[in-house]
């Protein structure tokens with residue numbers, strides 16, 4: 086029997102959702118950061134075998150905010166929980182259930198869908214804390230399975246989670262061709278890799294006012310090299326100065342770090358041409374937010 090289905094991963098910011106999808110697919114599709122709210126839209130990762138096809142969906146972290154950018158990010162969570170087969174609810178050592186997460190747990194319950202709980206980052210927890218988190222979540226939703234793990238340290242997390250998801254899936258068709266691991270475009274993943282370096286290199290709030298859009302991407306066969314021109318969109322002049330840094334030091338470092346990952350991802354040499362553009366107040370304008378966080382490439 087061939088099994089298939091859509092597995093939506095949800096949870097508060099920073100719990101390890103993007104780490105999980107990368108681990109499951111075995112490729113870096115989604116960016117990860119020590120800072121919360123790294124993911125801005127859903128990212129699809131497809132896992133194929135002779136016996137199954139699972140489409141994992143990474144989502145932005147659930148949090149309450151009245152900012153326009155956050156509400157557009159939230160709309161992607163709503164969409165991912167509209168139609169799915171199994172929900173993978175992730176929590177970390179903080180084990181928080183706020184109003185917003187509870188709303189989504191109720192949605193899973195109302196839709197009568199199966200759910201798995203993953204308690205991640207057990208390397209940072211005592212046994213008592215794990216038990217406390219487990220009891221809290223179990224009181225809100227009837228989980229088919231509760232997995233305690235550390236996605237960055239445990240050797241068998243991947244296998245355990247796949248087995249658990251498969252137990253929740255039914256017979257189904259192959260939705261996508263065998264040879265694709267994601268429905269995201271190469272350009273989108275490239276722009277996200279660059280944004281990850283900004284997220285992890287530039288302090289505090291500024292990365293939340295930045296977007297990255299690939300403007301041009303060409304493969305030059307004679308040199309076995311990708312030429313990539315990308316725009317780093319900032320909101321203010323002062324942010325532009327910080328991204329560029331003293332004598333261009335910051336943008337050079339972002340470029341260096343991004344190029345290493347891009348060469349790994351594209352399996353060729355990369356020439357990266359980064360430009361910084363100011364788009365006054367883009368995080369407050371819905372049209373611009375949609376254009377920048379999910380560009381039509």
Ligand SMILES: Nc1nc2c(ncn2[C@@H]2O[C@H](COP(=O)(O)OP(=O)(O)OP(=O)(O)O)[C@@H](O)[C@H]2O)c(=O)[nH]1
Nearest residue numbers: 099100101102103104117118122123124146235236
């Ligand atoms: N100590 C520890 N850190 C972990 C573990 N799993 C993930 N992390 C770290 O937690 C941080 C957040 O991981 P992400 O995968 O970006 O989290 P996320 O849930 O996608 O976050 P958002 O996209 O912001 O919602 C990263 O720095 C990860 O390396 C773990 O098992 N133990």
Ligand SMILES: [Mg+2]
Nearest residue numbers: 102103123124
């Ligand atoms: Mg994420």
